[in-house]
Amino acid sequence: TNTPTIALRDGHAIPQLGLGVWRTPEDAAASVVRTAIEAGYRHVDTAAIYGNEEGVGEGIRASGIARGDIYLTTKLWNDQQGYDSTLRAFDESLKRLGTDYVDLYLIHWPAPQRGLYVDTWKAFLRLKEEGRARSVGVSNFYPEHIEMIEAETGEAPVINQIELHPDFQQKTARAFHDRLRIATESWSPLGQGKLLDNPTVAAIARKHGRTPAQAIIRWHIDNGLVVIPKSVTPARIVENFKVFDFTLDAEDLAALDKLDNPGARIGPDPKTADF
Numbered sequence: 001t002n003t004p005t006i007a008l009r010d011g012h013a014i015p016q017l018g019l020g021v022w023r024t025p026e027d028a029a030a031s032v033v034r035t036a037i038e039a040g041y042r043h044v045d046t047a048a049i050y051g052n053e054e055g056v057g058e059g060i061r062a063s064g065i066a067r068g069d070i071y072l073t074t075k076l077w078n079d080q081q082g083y084d085s086t087l088r089a090f091d092e093s094l095k096r097l098g099t100d101y102v103d104l105y106l107i108h109w110p111a112p113q114r115g116l117y118v119d120t121w122k123a124f125l126r127l128k129e130e131g132r133a134r135s136v137g138v139s140n141f142y143p144e145h146i147e148m149i150e151a152e153t154g155e156a157p158v159i160n161q162i163e164l165h166p167d168f169q170q171k172t173a174r175a176f177h178d179r180l181r182i183a184t185e186s187w188s189p190l191g192q193g194k195l196l197d198n199p200t201v202a203a204i205a206r207k208h209g210r211t212p213a214q215a216i217i218r219w220h221i222d223n224g225l226v227v228i229p230k231s232v233t234p235a236r237i238v239e240n241f242k243v244f245d246f247t248l249d250a251e252d253l254a255a256l257d258k259l260d261n262p263g264a265r266i267g268p269d270p271k272t273a274d275f
């Protein structure tokens with residue numbers, strides 16, 4: 001099966017479903033990634049700070065699927081922001097991953113108190129120019145941060161990866177992204193697991209003969225989002241990919257829409273997160 005893709009403004013396309021590997025230990029990453037690729041995944045989301053880039057690269061090579069058929073994302077950690085340090089950090093990520101390009105490189109957080117995300121973005125544009133990062137984007141950016149880099153460089157990101165799950169839907173950010181043709185990618189798409197026993201989710205899953213995780217992943221797909229659920233359990237990795245043979249109906253989508261609650265953020269607020 002081919003994963004459906006979302007067309008990015010720069011001409012590339014990103015598979016809509018990928019494997020997230022936050023909190024996947026380095027020594028488990030290779031086998032987790034290989035399991036996922038064997039189950040049909042063609043997209044892996046890692047980051048320098050996850051400490052597992054070597055395992056991710058090893059898993060891709062062990063899968064037997066050509067590098068060119070895998071969509072690989074990594075992210076620049078906050079303490080490497082700045083023009084020269086970004087270029088160095090990128091080289092180090094490539095070396096750990098054992099590849100000569102990534103499909104997508106993201107600024108992990110704006111970290112506005114550091115005052116470096118514009119210089120960092122300039123380095124990202126150079127990496128894009130060199131073709132070593134096929135696409136460049138951001139993560140955890142508010143519209144004001146995106147407006148700033150656009151004003152300073154004339155280039156907006158093609159994607160913003162933000163916390164997004166059925167009880168934290170980010171409608172303001174999504175409307176802003178849509179106006180600028182920026183794709184939205186959902187992190188912690190299952191609410192880190194806390195949504196799996198939500199009664200609304202459970203009822204919709206039962207109705208379709210699916211698991212709660214599958215119903216939630218399908219909600220992201222049906223909303224045009226890129227979604228990167230994480231699991232290290234082979235059976236769950238397989239389960240989370242089996243979402244392309246059903247869809248949610250208007251009634252399901254309306255019921256899930258009502259779960260939206262601006263207070264349901266799990267992670268730090270990017271405006272004030274100081275790391």
Ligand code: NAD
Binds near residue numbers: 022193
């Ligand atoms: P998630 O919402 O994907 O939830 C993962 C947890 O849900 C698992 O640890 C497991 O406990 C449970 N789970 C997964 N599949 C299941 C299933 N089928 N049945 C039962 N339980 C299941 O949480 P996440 O890991 O925080 O987010 C996913 C990915 O998003 C990360 O791995 C990472 O790649 C990315 N992320 C990015 C940022 C960022 O700042 N850019 C922040 C957090 C996460």
